[in-house]
Amino acid sequence: MPKFEVTILGCGSALPTTKHNQTSQVVNFREKLFMIDCGEGTQLQFRKAKLKFTRLGRIFISHLHGDHCFGLLGLISTFGMLGRTADLYIHCPKGLAALLEPSLNFFCNQSPFKVIFEEFNPKVSTVLYEDRSLVVTSIPLKHRMPSSGFRFQEKAGPNHINKEQIDFYEVPSFELNRLKAGFDYVTPQGQTISNSVLTFPAEPVRSYAYCSDTAYYEPVIEHVKGVDLLFHEATFASTEALRAAQTLHSTAEQAATIAKQAEVKRLLIGHFSARYPNEERLRQEAMQVFPNVEVADEMLTFTV
Incomplete structure (x- = not known):
């Protein structure tokens, strides 16, 4: 089957730690690379993962908190030094272009490529990208500022000829x-x-959904229904449910509840609070609700 993989570059939350980088991951779909979020240090993680800079054409930013976008300026600057000529598309909530363009004009004014911002409304589900084999759709989330998840949906291929x-x-x-x-x-x-x-028949289509940052939000269920792999933030354990509600984040149990109700095949949890020395506690809590749980970690690659 054609490649469909997710590589974790960072799965920590806002407070930096020596264990986890801030949020970023890369979807490899048929050797095209799509980045989701770009926290501080992402370009170094990209190199560690031995991904090819030339194959990254589009970046999807979920919301305008720094731990999800502070790495953009450095990444774009490096692209310029590497002699990139292909346009770079950044799909983002409204406002990022106005914040970033002055810095790009100052630090990257000699770049041989264009940075094209395609802003969208995070409160409405919208098709953000589409080609012959893939469609990427935004998923409205519930956070302290407008925030969006993303669904990567493979398109059905043609039937195969029965030569006999x-x-x-x-x-x-x-x-x-x-x-x-x-x-x-x-x-x-x-x-x-x-x-x-x-x-x-053609091979079954595959799908991946990303939901971070968000409180427990039941409208998400219809947007991620039946996906093969769901990444859902699990910032807190259940003992910090009040803190999760105050900050509009999710507990591991709540992430698993979304996965169960949406009948997804696998749940991948991430965006971990710095307060936990390891994530086994969060995994165990999620597995009490939904058995097929995997834990994100830097440099891990998950096949969809």
């Missing part, structure tokens, strides 16, 4: 594209041969 049956029914080659698109074949004698006889 094609030869048996003597189907001409000019009919093959119609068969891949799902049409039946009608023989010169008027007999209809079902598409299911002449083709094999």
Whole structure:
């Protein structure tokens, strides 16, 4: 199957620690790289992960808190020093362009490429990017400022030709594209041969959703319904539920509840508070609600 992977560059929360970098991850879809959030130090993590700078074309910023976007200026500056010429697209809530452009004009005014800001309204689900095989949609979240998650949805591919049956029914080659698109074949004698006889189904489509930063927010459920892998923030343990409510973050138990109600296949928790020396406690709490839980950590790659 074509590659669909998520590499964690940072999974800590706002307070820096020596254990976790601030939030960033990279989706590798068919060798195209899409970055989600860009906390401080992301460009160094990108190098450690041995990802290729030239394949990163788009960055999706969830919201305008520093631990999700302070790394942008350094990353863009490095692109310039590397001689990048391809445009870089940044999908972000309204306001980031006005904040960042003065710094870019000062520090990166000789860059040989354009930085193109495509701002969106985080309060409304919107298609942000689409090509022949992938669509990326925003997911409204609930946080102290407008915040958005993202769903990466693979598009259905064409059916596969069953060569043995094609030869048996003597189907001409000019009919093959119609068969891949799902049409039946009608023989010169008027007999209809079902598409299911002449083709094999395409591979199941895959999907990944990212939800951070957010309080427990039930409207998210419909947006992430049935995804193969859900990243949901689990900043706090249940004993800090009051603190989670005050800061509009989630507990591990709440992240698992969203995963269970949305019937996702796997849950990946992250955005951990600096107060926890390890995340096993959070994993155990999540597993009490939803059994298929994985824990984010820097340089881990998860296959969708």
